[in-house]
Amino acid sequence: MNYFESCQRQAEALQKKEHVRILAIESSCDETAAAVIEDGRKILSNAVFTQIDLHALYGGVVPEIASRAHVEKVDLMVDQALKDAGMELKDVDAIAVTYGPGLVGALLIGVSCAKALAFATGKPLVPVNHIEGHICANFLTHADLKPPFACLVVSGGHSHLFSVEDYGVFRIIGQTQDDAAGEAFDKAARVLNIPYPGGPLLDKLAETGDAYALKLPRPKTEGRYDYSFSGLKTAFINAVHNARQKGEALNDADLAASFRAAVVSFLVDKAMLAADELNLKKMALAGGVSANSLLRREMEAACQKRSIQLYMPRLNLCGDNAAMIGSAAYYHLMRGEIADLTLNAKPALRLSKK
Ligand code: KG4
Ligand code: ZN
Numbered sequence: 001m002n003y004f005e006s007c008q009r010q011a012e013a014l015q016k017k018e019h020v021r022i023l024a025i026e027s028s029c030d031e032t033a034a035a036v037i038e039d040g041r042k043i044l045s046n047a048v049f050t051q052i053d054l055h056a057l058y059g060g061v062v063p064e065i066a067s068r069a070h071v072e073k074v075d076l077m078v079d080q081a082l083k084d085a086g087m088e089l090k091d092v093d094a095i096a097v098t099y100g101p102g103l104v105g106a107l108l109i110g111v112s113c114a115k116a117l118a119f120a121t122g123k124p125l126v127p128v129n130h131i132e133g134h135i136c137a138n139f140l141t142h143a144d145l146k147p148p149f150a151c152l153v154v155s156g157g158h159s160h161l162f163s164v165e166d167y168g169v170f171r172i173i174g175q176t177q178d179d180a181a182g183e184a185f186d187k188a189a190r191v192l193n194i195p196y197p198g199g200p201l202l203d204k205l206a207e208t209g210d211a212y213a214l215k216l217p218r219p220k221t222e223g224r225y226d227y228s229f230s231g232l233k234t235a236f237i238n239a240v241h242n243a244r245q246k247g248e249a250l251n252d253a254d255l256a257a258s259f260r261a262a263v264v265s266f267l268v269d270k271a272m273l274a275a276d277e278l279n280l281k282k283m284a285l286a287g288g289v290s291a292n293s294l295l296r297r298e299m300e301a302a303c304q305k306r307s308i309q310l311y312m313p314r315l316n317l318c319g320d321n322a323a324m325i326g327s328a329a330y331y332h333l334m335r336g337e338i339a340d341l342t343l344n345a346k347p348a349l350r351l352s353k354k
Helices: 003-014 052-056 063-085 104-121 130-141 181-191 198-206 230-245 252-278 293-305 323-334
Strands: 021-026 031-038 042-050 094-100 125-129 149-154 159-166 169-175 282-286 309-311
Touching (some): 003 094, 003 323, 021 063, 021 104, 021 323, 031 063, 031 323, 042 063, 052 063, 063 104, 094 104, 094 130, 094 323, 104 125, 125 130, 125 323, 130 149, 130 159, 130 282, 149 252, 159 252, 169 252, 181 198, 181 230, 198 252, 198 293, 252 293, 282 293, 293 309
Parallel strands (some): 021 094, 149 282, 282 309
Antiparallel strands (some): 021 031, 031 042, 149 159
């Protein structure tokens, strides 16, 4: 029996095992992370090394620097995750890894590490889509959450409204036509001289500002439930530059508050339009931007008004981590969806109905 056949048998046997523990690895962007997850729902450990300090100097993620840092840290994070879970490599049932979307060089480090660990231990290898991982961060926060539900995924690279029809089965309801919400936050923050990644600091600054100080346009989209942030970002940058050229004093907190309010109301209004028209009763938030304090407040208010049950990931699970990858992997492993050792990184991997 070869490696893959043996893994297929193991995956079948795992369906009857009382507890299934997965070691997961995430390296798609600027976080090197490893975690051990039990039965898709329980975090036994969650180790994250953030590379933010390495990239802040350049105002954004430098792919080459990210890859090098992943190489240096990935083994350490795996060791840390096992140690924190009180386990050894032989104790885990499978190895999971993010194989896309993301930076190709960064993804390859995690994929190579996971393949090496899987082959060396003879354990099943489970490939996971990063966006699916973000959605599954909600399973680690809410024990009662089960599909079907809708999920607004807002991160640095993605802004999508999904229908989560079953575990691992997704349909796109709406998506951004251009920039992602997180990217727009980061670019707006940059004109306010807020260091990378600007989203969290802009959010904090906005708490003290007047959201009505600067009027920003509401972008038009082709699809009814689609988003667009590029025009909003450009309008904001132009307004700031024009004011500066005229020597007008604009308050940074007011600017941050105005931009945040424009992005958040757009996100919430579209999600609620879909909820009203498609009769959505359960809605989740996911991705780095789901940590935004105004987005969380506004979604809570809008969902409460409509008696929609809202699920949001715990703050430390909103950004990139491997725990969410381990949760997503569990449901794939239980269906026998494992990879052989030809698994490759897929930088433009999409998440939609099979
Ligand atoms: O999900 P994530 O960690 O990485 C990607 O998969 O892209 O998301 C990172 C993004 C960054 O653009 C960051 O600025 C944004 O999430 N972000 C926020 C907040 N926290 C993180 N944006 C707005 N408000 C926040 N509090
Ligand atoms: Zn992410």
